Amino acid sequence: xxxxxxxxxxxxxxxxxxxxxxxxxxxxxxxxxxxxxxxxxxxxxxxxxxxxxxxxxxxxxxxxxxxxxxxxxxxxxxxxxxxxxxxxxxxxxxxxxxxxxxxxxxxxxxxxxxxxxxxxxxxxxxxxxxxxxxxxxxxxxxxxxxxxxxxxxxxxxxxxxxxxxxxxxxxxxxxxxxxxxxxxxxxxxxxxxxxxxxxxxxxxxxxxxxxxxxxxxxxxxxxxxxxxxxxxxxxxxxxxxxxxxxxxxxxxxxxxxxxxxxxxxxxxxxxxxxxxxxxxxxxxxxxxxxxxxxxxxxxxxxxxxxxxxxxxxxxxxxxxxxxxx
Amino acid sequence: xxxxxxxxxxxxxxxxxxxxxxxxxxxxxxxxxxxxxxxxxxxxxxxxxxxxxxxxxxxxxxxxxxxxxxxxxxxxxxxxxxxxxxxxxxxxxxxxxxxxxxxxxxxxxxxxxxxxxxxxxxxxxxxxxxxxxxxxxxxxxxxxxxxxxxxxxxxxxxxxxxxxxxxxxxxxxxxxxxxxxxxxxxxxxxxxxxxxxxxxxxxxxxxxxxxxxxxxxxxxxxxxxxxxxxxxxxxxxxxxxxxxxxxxxxxxxxxxxxxxxxxxxxxxxxxxxxxx
Numbered sequence: 001x002x003x004x005x006x007x008x009x010x011x012x013x014x015x016x017x018x019x020x021x022x023x024x025x026x027x028x029x030x031x032x033x034x035x036x037x038x039x040x041x042x043x044x045x046x047x048x049x050x051x052x053x054x055x056x057x058x059x060x061x062x063x064x065x066x067x068x069x070x071x072x073x074x075x076x077x078x079x080x081x082x083x084x085x086x087x088x089x090x091x092x093x094x095x096x097x098x099x100x101x102x103x104x105x106x107x108x109x110x111x112x113x114x115x116x117x118x119x120x121x122x123x124x125x126x127x128x129x130x131x132x133x134x135x136x137x138x139x140x141x142x143x144x145x146x147x148x149x150x151x152x153x154x155x156x157x158x159x160x161x162x163x164x165x166x167x168x169x170x171x172x173x174x175x176x177x178x179x180x181x182x183x184x185x186x187x188x189x190x191x192x193x194x195x196x197x198x199x200x201x202x203x204x205x206x207x208x209x210x211x212x213x214x215x216x217x218x219x220x221x222x223x224x225x226x227x228x229x230x231x232x233x234x235x236x237x238x239x240x241x242x243x244x245x246x247x248x249x250x251x252x253x254x255x256x257x258x259x260x261x262x263x264x265x266x267x268x269x270x271x272x273x274x275x276x277x278x279x280x281x282x283x284x285x286x287x288x289x290x291x292x293x294x295x296x297x298x299x300x301x302x303x304x305x306x307x308x309x310x311x312x313x314x315x316x317x318x319x320x321x322x323x324x325x
Numbered sequence: 326x327x328x329x330x331x332x333x334x335x336x337x338x339x340x341x342x343x344x345x346x347x348x349x350x351x352x353x354x355x356x357x358x359x360x361x362x363x364x365x366x367x368x369x370x371x372x373x374x375x376x377x378x379x380x381x382x383x384x385x386x387x388x389x390x391x392x393x394x395x396x397x398x399x400x401x402x403x404x405x406x407x408x409x410x411x412x413x414x415x416x417x418x419x420x421x422x423x424x425x426x427x428x429x430x431x432x433x434x435x436x437x438x439x440x441x442x443x444x445x446x447x448x449x450x451x452x453x454x455x456x457x458x459x460x461x462x463x464x465x466x467x468x469x470x471x472x473x474x475x476x477x478x479x480x481x482x483x484x485x486x487x488x489x490x491x492x493x494x495x496x497x498x499x500x501x502x503x504x505x506x507x508x509x510x511x512x513x514x515x516x517x518x519x520x521x522x523x524x525x526x527x528x529x530x531x532x533x534x535x536x537x538x539x540x541x542x543x544x545x546x547x548x549x550x551x552x553x554x555x556x557x558x559x560x561x562x563x564x565x566x567x568x569x570x571x572x573x574x575x576x577x578x579x580x581x582x583x584x585x586x587x588x589x590x591x592x593x594x595x596x597x598x599x600x601x
Contacts, residue, residue, distance in 0.1 A: 015440060023452055136589065140582040142532050144539045145555055145574040152562055152571075163563075256445035263447070263536055278540055281455060293452055297444070304443050 005305070012301045019297050020071070023290050024064050067290070076294065077287035081280070086291035090273055094295075095175050096166055097265070097272030101257040103188055104195035109250060112200045116207025121234070123212065131204060138201030143260060147194045147267040154190060162187050164269035191268040195261060199253050206249055210242040244315045251307035255300045335590035342583040345576075349398040356392035361547075384557060384569045393554055394576045400550040401577070404461065405531035408468035413523050415469065416476025421511045423477070424484035425503070435481065438474040446471045446533055454542045464543050468530045479522045483515035521595055524588030528581045535577055551577040 058066075067077060076087045115135075119128040155163030166178050166187055178184035214220065215238065223233045262274035269275065273292060280288040348355065383389055423434040441449065453467035487493065488511065496506050535552030537543035544550050549557070551573045558569030 011440070019452070022456060025456070136585060137582065140528070140532075140578060140585050142535050142552075142574070142577055142581070144536055144552075145570075145577065148555070148559065148562055148570055148574070152567055156563060252443075256447075259445040259448040262451065263540065266540055277451075278542075281542065289455060293448075293455075296448060300444055300448075 005309075008301075008305055008308075012298075015301065016294060016297060020068070020290065020294055021064065023293050024067060024286075025060065071294070076291035079280075079285055079288045081283050081285045081288070086287040087295070089288060090276065090291055090295055093271060093273045093276050095177065096270060097258060097261050097274060099177055100188065100192055100195060100261055100264070100270060100272060101254065103192035104199065104257050105250070105254055107192060107196035108199035108203050108253075112203030113207050113246070116204040117211060117234075117239075119204065120208040120211025120215070123208075132208070135201040135204040138197050139205070141197065143194060143198055144263050144267055146197055147191075147264060150190050150194055151267070161190055163190070166271055191264050191270050194268070195257055195264045198260070199257060202253065203246070203250070206246065207242060210245060211238065214238055214241050244311070247314060248307055248311050251303060251310065255303045258299065259296065332590050335586055338583040338586035338590075341579060342587060345398065345580050345583065346402065348395055349402045352392075352395040352399050356389075356395040358389050358392045360388045360393040360396055384554075390554075390568060390572055393549070394551070394573050397549055397551040397554050397573060398576055398580070400461075400544065400548050401531050401534060401552070401580070404465060404468065404534045404544075404550065405527045408465045408472065408530050408534075409523055409527040411465070412469045412472035412526065413476050413519060416473035416478075417480040417512060417515065417519050418507075419473070420477035420480025421484040421515055422507050424481045424488055425507050425511060431481070434477065438478050441474045442478070446529065447536065450533055450537060451542070454537060459543070459545050461544060461548060464534060464537065467537075468534060471533065472526050472530060475522055475526055476519060479518050480512075480515050483518050484511050487511055487514045517595055521588060521592045524584055524591060528584040528588065531577070531584075532581055551580075 070077060074087065075085065078084065079086045079089050082089050115131050119131045122128050151163045154161045166184075168178065168181060168183055178188060219241075220233060220237060223237045224230075228237075259274075261270075261272060262278060264270065265272045265274040266278050273295075277289055277292040279285075280292070353359070384393065419434060423431040449471050450467050453470055454463070457463040457467060493506065493510060496510050501510075534543055534550060535555070538550050538552030539556045541556065544553060546553065554573035555570045555577070558566075558571070558573070561569050
């Protein structure tokens with residue numbers, strides 16, 4: 001286990017180095033942030049002074065080296081636009097994104113597993129077919145377009161829910177959280193639903209496929225032949241076995257929800273990391289974009305690692321690479 | 326094929342998909358106006374509700390939405406299919422070659438694939454767009470980079486089964502070159518699962534391109550895809566002028582949905598684990 005984790009951490013460093021080099025080098029080539037940051041009327045002298053102040057006048061490799069040295073000590077550079085450390089700006093927005101992702105996952109798991117279980121157990125019922133048709137629709141609907149439709153229906157036509165922004169927040173151990181109050185939930189509901197829709201469809205389809213495959217296997221037949229009540233066969237034997245692949249997918253999807261929040265946050269003007277990175281890309285705020293990508297890559301690697309370990313813990317048949325030694 | 330036609334939903338989806346492709350191919354001939362010929366646009370006709378002269382209404386510049394959708398479909402399909410085909414060729418070849426070569430090369434490739442698939446497509450695409458910039462070619466490159474790993478993984482697992490078979494041994498003992506065995510023997514036999522992955526991937530690519538264009542990170546405004554049309558209508562949405570965003574979205578949905586339905590049926594047919 002230790003060998004496995006160590007090996008994965010080494011791999012993580014490599015991935016981070018490659019990502020940062022790619023992003024840093026690439027973004028450097030795209031545009032000149034000075035043109036945006038400095039008053040267009042400024043003369044060359046002023047531009048040069050501003051560039052020197054931001055360290056933009058040095059060669060790319062040197063800038064990258066300075067960035068790497070800083071990154072090793074947790075300093076990812078200063079945001080050009082905010083004039084504050086990029087990491088700080090991002091971490092400030094992180095709770096908003098995380099709570100949105102959390103709410104979306106709760107929605108998709110809470111609705112997806114029961115629906116998928118039902119559709120898998122009774123595949124021939126009309127209601128099951130309706131669930132499956134709905135899920136393929138949810139799978140095909142482009143997230144951003146659904147977001148627009150939700151705003152149109154619930155905010156513009158019906159006027160039930162606010163369309164943009166985040167509700168009032170409460171402090172929980174110093175972290176602002178908005179989903180603990182009714183008013184906050186009113187703001188979070190539409191964006192979270194929007195974000196959940198795709199995952200919901202995925203979980204329904206996956207649960208159903210698992211149920212259908214597992215239900216034919218010998219251990220289920222055996223449990224039935226023993227005369228166990230149906231509820232026990234489904235609730236204990238079947239559910240336990242379908243949970244293994246589901247946990248993996250749910251874990252991985254949590255990461256993907258955080259990434260897809262970019263789209264939802266942009267539509268609903270939700271003040272999270274995703275909206276920040278899109279805004280920063282347009283303003284050529286390079287340190288924020290680079291820092292965001294690195295932060296998200298780290299989050300991803302941690303999530304993937306946790307999922308792998310959980311997977312091994314849940315399924316005794318799985319052995320982690322390197323743990324055999 | 327006969328089995329495919331037995332599923333009514335899949336057959337219907339295939340027919341719709343065929344229609345969508347035809348519309349996209351012949352857009353310049355069947356569209357009521359050329360939406361990018363500024364001389365044909367009448368600003369007095371801007372933001373008209375659907376009905377009358379303009380079946381689906383007009384946008385902020387007096388452009389007929391139906392024509393804009395036909396042309397947008399062209400761009401969306403082109404980007405989706407082109408990136409899908411290139412990724413299939415690249416990923417398929419890499420995956421099959423890796424399975425054939427085995428050893429270190431295979432392990433290395435699969436490790437790269439695993440790492441990339443650990444990240445969601447939109448994030449990878451975002452990084453690449455940030456690096457590459459805008460443009461049709463750039464977005465196709467980004468989509469290829471996002472997709473190749475899926476094909477590579479599928480191709481490898483199909484080729485692993487194939488490489489142990491006798492015809493491969495026979496080809497080897499006849500002294501054929503490695504390239505010939507990979508290209509003429511292994512790759513064709515790994516094709517069926519690749520095609521299944523391909524249908525789903527093309528739908529994904531179209532949706533991803535639309536998403537990126539919607540965010541303003543995709544195609545330039547001179548070649549609006551469906552995603553960009555939806556984005557252009559966004560500002561009118563809150564004032565109740567729904568049609569500018571709504572109908573391009575419907576076109577996008579119909580396209581993606583029909584591809585997914587066809588792909589679903591293909592997958593079920595190729596899956597030996599589902600007893601029929």
